[in-house]
Amino acid sequence: MLCYYISDINPAGPANASVILGAKRMSTTQTMSTLDPLTHDHDQCIARALDEAERLCAQRGVRLTPLRRRVLEEIWQHHEVVKAYDLIHRLSTEDHTVKPPTVYRALEFLLEQGLIHRIESLNGYIGCSHPALAHQCQLLICRGCGQVEELDDPTLSAALQREAESHGFRVDQQIVEVRGLCPHCAPAGADVSAR
């Protein structure tokens, strides 16, 4: 199933300030799944995401408060969609319940800064793999394990942009959600062990 969610949200955050299509190729080598357990070091993913967030926020003069950082860290625990109420639950301790509006405000900030993406169909969030560059968002969502991988192919964005424009539609933001099975959840017969 291929779902296109074209949102009219146009956040003021610099990461989302404009639609840049085909202007920058973010990665030319990354054609295999980044979720391959043989080569994937998730601790590194988390550390990189947090470092990048610190750097970008400092550069933009916005504050990555301890709570905003904690929320981002929680979202990055796995490459899976995280729902707001899970975050509220995870961030709360026995003596201290984190208030939902606090978490929603933190999520709003992270979205505005392009540090996370919202997955409308699953009502949750995922960490962005390349927050430094304005980009459209294409997500491969596994219905087996729930893992999400972000693509960064500007030709796809450009094709969708052209198609939308030919319908007289002005695109503010593209979020493409693609559902299916990742290499590890694909049915037996598909050679996933050879890698």
Ligand SMILES: [Zn+2]
């Ligand atoms: Zn990872």
Ligand SMILES: [Zn+2]
């Ligand atoms: Zn992204």
Ligand SMILES: [Zn+2]
């Ligand atoms: Zn899977």
